Amino acid sequence: MKISESNVIRFHLQVLYGISVKKFKRNKGRWINSGAKVFGVPLDNLARRYIPEYGLVPCFLVDACSLLLDRIGTVGLFRKPGSLTRIKVLRAKLNRGEESLSTALPYDVATLVKQFCRELPEPLFPLELHDALLNAQTLPDPKERMAALQLLSCLLPARNFSCLLYLFDFLHKVAQRCSDNLMTSSNLATVFLPCLLPPPNKVEMSEGRLELRVLVLRTFVEHPHIFGVIPKHVIDGMDFLMNIHPLKDAFKKKGNGKRHSLKAPMKTSSWSQSKPKVRPAASLQTQSSTSGDGPKLRRSLGLMSFPNIQPFRICMPIADPGFRPAAALAGSKNAHKISVLSAMDRLQFTNWRRRSLP
Template sequence: MKVTDSNVIRFHLQVLYGITARSFEKKRERLFIGGAKIFGVPLESLARQYIAEFGLVPCFLVDACSFLLERAGTVGLFRKPGSLPRIKTLRAKLNRGEGCLSTAVSYDVATLIKQFCRELPEPLFPSELHAALLKAQALPNLEDRTAALQLLSCLLPARNSSCLHYLFDFLSKVSQRSAENLMIGSNLATVFAPCLLPSLNKAEMSEERLELRVRVLSTFIENPHLFGNKLLSLS
């Protein structure tokens, strides 16, 4: 049976894996924020471009990731911080709509991507899904873990799904250059956990739960094709 309906997906998550996926809270309508600003802006207010494999992806993310793909062998990419003065200048130019990435330093652009994800008004993985994602990752069987995480990814709003799928595909390509950059999938997941799956309270900051967050992201980085696949066969 092919499944695309969120209620059916939630039913299977509960029956097959004992995972309850909370429904997303209805958000208050936000006014569209015009202009070129990039950081701290809701996804729906950002300039986006359509990419066949992923959908609508923020233009900044496409430009920044494309820039870094050509420099993916850079040692410590995403782990080593960029220069704060240079990053401040880049942010100001980007928020004015100026094209400035072509001459930037790789570490600075990598830091900007992390800041972009971290400063979104709502996390790319909505808080309603965090507990379910961690419970899925804690399942003892690898096949069950993978299937449950894939089902949960299908519950995301389309704009979040497109952005995350594109980002995980990019990070997967970076990890494939780990012999040069020393950034395997788990290293990248560790760096991005606070940006994509931030701890919402002190109870969520235990070592075990932090490790689960990293492992969730590692799964998607190592298997980006699993993310957001809307046609799932469930028996």
């Protein structure tokens, strides 16, 4: 088994919460230059703008949400539909690369945002992640539900993560003004369900499954600060796996004959160095400033296009200071280490280690 960031996250999900995650299918299709087209285009082909806190976000989404922030008190925002005639004209102008949002009505722009998310060739939450998200929502303990959803959000592809983080942060601001616009986090989650977590078949259209999907989105709308943030105990678990002394001793003993080596390198590297570089869109706008609070432990496609930015791979406490992993002992100074070691025992770490040998 290759020791990587995603594998360690999957390991914690399986051991602590009993949640298994399917492997994502790789998109082997080539990138196609779609010109100025906005709707129905893959995220990789869209013009994107780099925002330090989020990464590379589609320019249309940034412009539309910025305009709606100035009219955030509009009653029924995202719930009331816009004019079909005006929306058709706006779509045509946007697909031709014309600037037309500045004079558009808020209901029309809000409808375009939903159409943009719904018409993406692939959902922003990959289908392979849907079952895991719903299983996390069924956990009995609220803190465990939150922690499991946080870990699952860290498995998203970087392009999807940046777009969703920006959107959830914006929807959180909309929900905070629910006294004016009458759009609570539950209302927003219900409205965006077919756009972000669409049911793939009729079986998933049952009332109970739809309610779980709404609750998943509601959690991210209410707590965008946990989205994509890797908890400290997971980073500690990765450091532990990368520096296993029994593995080193085993190779020293066998080193008298022929050489042995692991398939996975034993040295840690930043996330930006372990992924292939991606060329940004032609209209990409760079910004040299970074957040004033220092680097955050988030995954962002911006690192691949802007290697001069400091990597995110630093230890950082999780958002909820009262959170303890299920296997951790309360009041222990080394609680995060105990949770990792107990997880190793539950998965029979010795056998798993042996399978890593060539």
